[in-house]
Amino acid sequence: MIVRGPGIASGQRVPALMEHVDIVPTLLAAAGLKTSYGIQGVSQMEVLAGRKSHVRNSALTAYIAHDRGINAKCLRTTRYKLIIFAGETYGELYDLKEDSHENSNRFEDPDYSDIRHSMVELLVHRMIQDQDPLPERRSSW
Numbered sequence: 001m002i003v004r005g006p007g008i009a010s011g012q013r014v015p016a017l018m019e020h021v022d023i024v025p026t027l028l029a030a031a032g033l034k035t036s037y038g039i040q041g042v043s044q045m046e047v048l049a050g051r052k053s054h055v056r057n058s059a060l061t062a063y064i065a066h067d068r069g070i071n072a073k074c075l076r077t078t079r080y081k082l083i084i085f086a087g088e089t090y091g092e093l094y095d096l097k098e099d100s101h102e103n104s105n106r107f108e109d110p111d112y113s114d115i116r117h118s119m120v121e122l123l124v125h126r127m128i129q130d131q132d133p134l135p136e137r138r139s140s141w
Contacts, residue, residue: 016053058076058077082123
């Protein structure tokens, strides 16, 4: 993504993890506007302004190709990438520090079982946190 505007440091490449849902809150923050309830994502302005190195510790994406029978969730951190396929017992796990081109799938590797477990747990937490908050609750029950 290329971003230019007031308050955005020029000439920088940012390795911070970002998601598509971060675009709207970032643009609203850049325009000095409040984010309305229900807008998902987090503003990346602190990163773009050069005041923070990151605001996310992970990025969650989905790949859905129903016509090909594929429904997957992917969670990426700065070090690891996990892909879980709906209805399947296999998956993909890459150590991006050791294997930046994702040639060695470590999903079944016993040496990576603790990492796989923690990444799956993080994926579950992110999926719960990222549920659409709308419609806004208007009752106390």
